[in-house]
Structures are given as structure tokens and as C-alpha cells.
Amino acid sequence: MLLYGDYHTHTRYSHGKGSVKDNAQAAYEKGLKEIAITDHGLKHIAFGLKKKKILHLIKDIAEIKDSCKVKILMGIEANIIGTDGQIDMTDEEIEMFDIILCGYHKFIWSKTAKDFFVFFAPNIIYDFFNFKLSKKRIEVNTQAIINNIKRFPVDVLTHINYGLKVNCGEIAKVCAKYGTFVEINGKRITYTDKEMKDMLESGADFIVNSDAHSTERIGEVKICEELINRLNIPPQRIVNLSASPEWRSQAAKKAKKSLK
Numbered sequence: 001m002l003l004y005g006d007y008h009t010h011t012r013y014s015h016g017k018g019s020v021k022d023n024a025q026a027a028y029e030k031g032l033k034e035i036a037i038t039d040h041g042l043k044h045i046a047f048g049l050k051k052k053k054i055l056h057l058i059k060d061i062a063e064i065k066d067s068c069k070v071k072i073l074m075g076i077e078a079n080i081i082g083t084d085g086q087i088d089m090t091d092e093e094i095e096m097f098d099i100i101l102c103g104y105h106k107f108i109w110s111k112t113a114k115d116f117f118v119f120f121a122p123n124i125i126y127d128f129f130n131f132k133l134s135k136k137r138i139e140v141n142t143q144a145i146i147n148n149i150k151r152f153p154v155d156v157l158t159h160i161n162y163g164l165k166v167n168c169g170e171i172a173k174v175c176a177k178y179g180t181f182v183e184i185n186g187k188r189i190t191y192t193d194k195e196m197k198d199m200l201e202s203g204a205d206f207i208v209n210s211d212a213h214s215t216e217r218i219g220e221v222k223i224c225e226e227l228i229n230r231l232n233i234p235p236q237r238i239v240n241l242s243a244s245p246e247w248r249s250q251a252a253k254k255a256k257k258s259l260k
């Protein structure tokens with residue numbers, strides 16, 4: 001499956017193997033037109049992009065932008081840091097990026113101690129032992145993601161249900177309303193066919209990304225293709241097959257500027 005753009009790739013700024021230039025070159029060789037560099041957000045304990053590296057990233061992209069044959073977007077895979085849906089970025093930082101991906105990751109500096117004890121710790125333990133979550137806990141998890149989508153201009157919700165069991169259909173409904181794309185992640189499928197069907201019914205649109213941590217994996221979305229074929233997901237529901245998607249965060253920026 002050839003994508004127009006791969007909008008979820010990591011570099012050495014988090015725990016990927018390549019540089020910005022390496023990823024862009026790999027994207028060109030794979031026949032892509034666009035690539036987003038989306039390293040982990042700042043509150044990821046081990047792999048988060050360091051605040052001072054944001055300027056390095058801007059410089060890296062600026063240096064190769066003109067000579068590069070693919071368009072490079074400066075993105076980030078932000079983290080949810082609390083049950084209120086808080087993201088690990090300031091408004092100023094959000095403004096600096098072309099696209100904002102957001103997802104649940106477990107090893108995060110949580111917003112408050114309470115968030116650690118009632119949200120992160122139980123989910124880490126339940127996920128590790130593969131315990132069945134109570135209805136109440138799934139509701140809390142679902143609401144955290146819904147709060148996140150409502151409060152922040154998230155372009156892409158990454159690997160839904162990964163490490164954090166949620167009601168996928170309910171979240172996808174909110175994504176549809178707010179213009180956030182639900183990711184079909186090339187590294188892992190994290191929901192059942194039934195959950196995918198619920199998300200399709202919700203009216204949300206989807207984006208297919210590799211989540212590559214090495215240059216060889218850029219544009220590689222074989223497991224997504226299998227899922228799409230098996231469930232007959234209509235191509236028009238996938239926003240990055242033949243054109244550049246319309247990004248919610250960019251629309252929000254434009255709207256903000258026109259108010260000034």
C-alpha cells in the first residue's frame with residue numbers, strides 16, 4: 001500500500017534510529033510525497049523530546065527543506081498526562097508544530113500524583129497482567145481520551161486502545177465531531193474487528209501510519225493493509241492515501257489568527 005504521506009515516524013530525538021534527513025531520504029525512496037517527524041512528547045520519561053531540542057529540530061528541517069524531494073512536517077507524538085485529558089505541551093509549543101499526534105503512553109511524568117495513582121499505575125498493572133478491566137475503569141479511560149480530543153487540537157489519535165483499554169466507538173464519535181483522525185498503526189493493531197467496525201460506524205476518518213522507529217520501516221503498513229482489505233474499509237475513509245490531509249491544528253491556528 002503506497003501512502004501519500006507517512007505522518008508518524010521517530011528519529012534519534014526520541015528513540016528512533018535515523019536522523020531527520022535519513023527519514024526524509026527513506027520516505028523519498030519509498031515513493032512518499034510527505035513525511036512527518038513525530039518524536040515522543042516532552043513528558044515521556046525515557047524517550048521524550050527534550051525542550052531545548054525543539055529548536056534543533058526546527059533547524060534540521062530548515063536545513064534540508066529546499067533540497068529535499070519530500071515535504072517534511074514538524075510533528076510530535078504528545079502524551080496524555082492526566083484524566084482531564086491534559087497534553088504535555090504548552091499552547092506556545094503547540095503553535096511551533098505543523099501537526100500534533102497524541103496518544104497514551106505508560107511511562108510518563110503524570111500531571112498530578114493522583115493521576116499517577118488512579119490512572120497510570122492501575123492501567124500499567126492491569127495491562128501487564130492482562131487483567132479484565134471493570135466497566136468503571138474503561139469509562140474513566142475513555143473519558144480521559146475524550147477530554148483530550150475536546151480540549152486540544154489533536155490531528156491524530158495514535159494507537160487507540162494500546163495499553164489503555166477504552167470504548168473505541170465512543171472516542172471515534174468525538175474524533176469525527178472534532179476532526180481528529182484515528183490512526184491505523186503500522187506497528188500494532190490494538191483493537192478487535194468489532195471495535196474497528198464501531199469506529200467505522202462512528203463516522204470518524206482514519207490515517208494509516210508506520211510509527212517507524214527505523215528508516216527501513218518508513219511507509220511500511222502491511223498489517224494496516226491486511227486489516228483494511230479484510231474489513232473492506234472504504235478508501236475514502238482513509239485520509240492519507242492520495243492527498244495531504246487537512247489538519248485540525250492548522251485550521252485552529254488559522255481561525256485564531258483571523259480573530260486577532
Ligand SMILES: [Zn+2]
Binds near residue numbers: 077103105158159
Ligand atoms: Zn506511541
Ligand SMILES: [Zn+2]
Binds near residue numbers: 008010077211
Ligand atoms: Zn510513535
